[in-house]
Amino acid sequence: MRIASVSIAALATALAVPAFAQEQAQAENSSTGGIAEIVVTAQKRAENVQDVPIAITAFTAGALQERAVGDVSALSGITPNVTLDASTPFSGSSAVLGATIRGIGSSDFAFNIDPAVGVYLDGVYLGRSIGANQDLLDVERIEVLKGPQGTLFGRNTIGGAISIVTHTPGKEFHVKGDVTVGRFNRVQARGLVDIPLTEGLSSSVAFGIHKRDGFQKRIAYPNAGANDSFTQFPASGYETRSRQGGDNSWNLRGKLRWDNGTSFRATLSGDYTNIDQDSTANTVLAVTPIPGPFAGVAANNIPGTALDVVTGSSGFLFAGLYNFCIGATADQIAARNATALCGPRSSVNGYNTIPGLASRNVDGDPFNNLLPYDGRWVNTDKDTTYANGNNFSKLKQWGLGLNLEYDLSDNVMLKSITSYREVDFKAGVDLDNSPLPILQTSFIVDQYQFSQEVQLTGSAMDGALNFVLGGYGFKEKGDLRDFVTFSAGLLQVDGPGKVDTEAYAGFGQIDWRVSDLIGISVGARYTKENKQYDGAQADANGFNYKLFNCLATDPATGNPSSACAAAVGFPIPSQPFRYYPTSPNKQTFDDFSYKLGLQLHPTEDVMAYGSFSRGYKTGGWTTRLSNPLPVAPTFGEEVAETFEAGVKSTLLDRRLQLNAAVFTTKYKGIQLNFQQGVSPTIQNAGDARIKGFEIEMVAAPADGFTITASAGHLDAYYTSVLAPAQVAPNPFQLGVQKGSDLPKAPSWKFNVAPRFEMAIGDGKIVALADWTHTTGMRNDTEGTILLLRPTTDIVNASLQYQAPDNQWNLTVGGTNITNERYLVTGQAQIAGGQIYGTYSRPAEWYVRLGFEF
16 A cells, blocks of 8 residues: 555656646745745736636746747647647648647637637737737746636637736846857847836836748759749739748837836837748648549549549549649540630639640640649658748737726726737748649738726735626727639639627626635626628639539620529629628627636645636638538537636645646537538537546755656547538548547646756756657547647757856757657648648757846
């Protein structure tokens, strides 16, 4: 029995980690032998994280720097049951955050699709996943809240919330900064200056620049032939570079803080980020097999149309049609009713202004031959590519904020948070690993948002009763435009749209310490939102008209295109290219989320809690169509309901902090993102059950030595899905059925990070290692086999010398030092002709010089 007890204790110590803000403990108190107390605002008031009955992982500025965390996605490895990826499929940008907490998340960056994990910057909700992978410039702390946060944080937080709190201006002059160099010609510089202005007015300015070459090289393909240039087809811009996966950004934040010790305080802030860098790296994992001399003939082809040419298990295969057009004779093309399909194509200059593909490789002229799209384009080296198309990611993001606080009494405060923000995004990425324009995507998103929140917080009954009441308003508006070129322009998707959202909420929560032993929490939030989407996605090449052989003249003339459009099914005959119908373009959602909690305090340093919480994610529209529809495709909201029980403890004279949580979640109306033909489609396609636990620990067994560790376990699976025909698997995929795993939900994640600090004269040396073991997971809904993320073991390490009083410090470190490579994201574009993905960054070294005075 004694041996078993010791083994269990040892396992807990080895597996636990700082999911509740213990990183700062190891950074600031290892020399004194105690574990630091960290204050968070997860419940809209300042509290010791150990007193908050929520599973929270908090990180301070010192801990983030020591563990080489530069942006939000880098928190993924050191936070149990959390998966944060820098990019989503075909976005082409590392500034896009793919966030999943406890198996609930979203893997699309489209303007009309909301995230399931809310990201907050100084209390302000960031409405888009574009730009949510914030550079952690002048961060004071980050709080990662797990489970539905619908009561105090609101809509689109059913997985959880990530709260970024930036530096508050100090009342004394203070300068802090660092310069970093590293692999891939990395150069990074950051600085922060506190400048007192008057007795009650202080200010701060923070800046950062970051440049790094891409890790994936573009190389020329020998004998490229006469392939079309990507600049011939509509796109958001035209720019190519020699590498992919690089960084080039700068950002700036300024704050003015008024606090003269009276009842009124105010903070005015502004921030600006400019990113102009490569697109994310891309690797083609497979070219979709296209059997037969003309890519195969399916049994359900429609006689008399060009569907008799190229179909397969996933629908029309565009790469197969391209190969057929360039390799077939005129008679063979005519016999398959494909003369129009293989004929002239649309361009940036108008309809049917590019010569056709028909018989290019069999016309007797070898100088106009085109390369086929086949297995030669599967990458043999993940860090090189033959792509030569668009390669850019540009983001301009800025915001203004005004926080006002007024003490109505010693125990009651009124707070206002006002914010205006804008996002201006453009990106272009070549996804086919070839000099052919087989799959080229580019995007434009212009978004602005205005939000206003008012909070009344306070306490009564000598602090035994704490409350928060509030109201919230949010308005978001903007434009988006998607450009997608398939198979040398045979299909050219042009997808403009406009979004207009208004949301209003009222919320409140009461926490009452009934006695020394018992506490209770009751909270609720009602949200009402009105959403409008006006889409005008179009088929710029007239593919459907050609497909059904009803294109007598240019559809743009309207003669006889109106009758043709109606026959083919286009919703607006007067706009013959337009796929997207005009209605329904408005939806209304309302939701009542709530939380009930019970806490037990057997001792001053131990709290056990149980809670039930509900959250929701708003609905929307599927915007990416490849066929005309009579009615705009909508999807409804998601709902998550979670029971959670946990314990938080600080033991052994503050030398051991051990926290644990166990939870079960009913996840309803899941907005599954899966492929229908070439189109990523959103549907409320299923329900799921999620069960799991987290164990998190920080221990300081000796002065100068700490260990943080964690273990997270998830059992996340679908309990029901749509009819199999709607989410049917194919030979490349595991499919989605009852019992299938949810994406981005690994069964196990372990993290262990020992830290050793030793005095050297008047200075000291700090050595830190960090190991994260994550079991395999799905990277997409359908479980594409080639996209499965394997079990990974990531190791980071650093060695730092701190001069006396830490006036300067020098750090040498490495990230992913064992060079573990895995797919971060990807897509099975089977109908388009390929399966592709983005690999993680390789091993990298860095040297950082920091200073402070």
